[in-house]
Amino acid sequence: MERGNIAELRAKIKKSQDKKRYEHTLGVTYTAACLAMCYDIDTERAEIAGLLHDCAKCLSNDKKVSLCKKQSIEINMTEAKNPFLLHAKAGAYLAEHKYGVRDEDILNAVRYHTTGRPGMSMLEKIVFIADYIEPGRNHSARLPELRRLAFQDLDKALVEILRDTLRYLKGTGNEIDPMTQKTYDYYKK
Ligand code: DGI
Ligand code: FE
Ligand code: FE
Numbered sequence: 028m029e030r031g032n033i034a035e036l037r038a039k040i041k042k043s044q045d046k047k048r049y050e051h052t053l054g055v056t057y058t059a060a061c062l063a064m065c066y067d068i069d070t071e072r073a074e075i076a077g078l079l080h081d082c083a084k085c086l087s088n089d090k091k092v093s094l095c096k097k098q099s100i101e102i103n104m105t106e107a108k109n110p111f112l113l114h115a116k117a118g119a120y121l122a123e124h125k126y127g128v129r130d131e132d133i134l135n136a137v138r139y140h141t142t143g144r145p146g147m148s149m150l151e152k153i154v155f156i157a158d159y160i161e162p163g164r165n166h167s168a169r170l171p172e173l174r175r176l177a178f179q180d181l182d183k184a185l186v187e188i189l190r191d192t193l194r195y196l197k198g199t200g201n202e203i204d205p206m207t208q209k210t211y212d213y214y215k216k
Contacts, residue, residue, distance in 0.1 A: 033074055036126065040078050044085050052081055054161030055154070062153045065178050076136040076154045079126060083117035091117045105204040112204060115141040143189060143210035152185055159188045167191060186214045 037056075041049050056077030063073035083091060088110035094117050095102050106112045119138035122128045136154040139147065143155050160174045167173070169191065177184040189211040196203050 033071065033078070036075065036078050039126065040082060043082065048081060048084055051161065051163050052078060054163040055080055055157045058157035058161045059153050062157055062177060062181070063150075066149060066153070066181060068149050068153060072130065072133055072150060073153055073157075075128065075130075076133045076150060077157060079118065079122040079128065079133070080137050080140045080154050080158060081114060081118065082121050082126065082137070083114040086114070086117065088113075094120065103205065105202050108202060109204075112141060115139065139206075142204050142206035143185070143214075144206055145209055145213035147185075147210075149181070152181055156181065156184050156188060159192075160184075182214065186211070186216075189214065 037053075040052060044052060056074050059073040059077035060070045062068075063070045083094075086094070091110050091113040092102065092107075094100075095113055098120055100113075100116050100120060102113065106116075115138055118140075119134045122134055122137050128134060132148050132150050135148065136151045139151055140154050140158055144151070147155070156177050160170060160177055164170060169187075173184055173187055173191075176187065189207070193203065193207065193211055195201075196207075
């Protein structure tokens with residue numbers, strides 16, 4: 028994609044998100060680009076994936092569910108009870124069919140940005156981690172350490188983020204998506 032097209036995509040995403048979500052999207056986009064530089068991954072694909080990762084976040088839960096049903100996208104039991112989780116799968120669908128992305132790695136980075144998955148690509152890891160550490164985030168006392176770690180050892184950062192997420196979910200009594208647990212089990216040593 029050319030730079031002009033990235034600017035065009037950014038403008039479209041801006042229209043589809045509220046102000047706070049768009050600020051977060053920009054944070055993820057430039058953090059993903061920086062991680063891509065650090066690990067020798069294509070920066071433009073990181074930017075596109077960052078811009079698109081939450082593209083379905085501002086749909087209502089009803090719309091997320093109906094879009095997934097209409098497009099025969101599987102909804103598991105955790106997602107049925109916590110429809111916000113579907114913004115990842117619904118986002119991958121919109122990235123392809125509304126925003127015209129054909130790059131399967133970018134689509135997977137959007138699809139798995141919330142739960143991760145076993146055997147993630149570099150781009151998938153970068154978007155997953157950028158989502159957690161972007162500068163606008165302020166949800167964990169460990170962020171300074173995790174931000175440093177992300178630029179030193181991507182896989183270690185991934186495991187630490189998954190561990191913290193699972194701990195947080197258990198603490199709040201939130202239901203854990205089987206994929207989040209599977210991803211942690213796959214990457215932990
Ligand atoms: O969309 P964002 O808010 O930018 O970030 P995200 O897509 O990573 O979603 C973050 C939320 O998702 C966070 O509150 C933790 C939650 N989450 C991640 N894995 C699971 C989960 N929530 C549930 N219920 N189950 C999970 O397995
Ligand atoms: Fe998200
Ligand atoms: Fe996000």
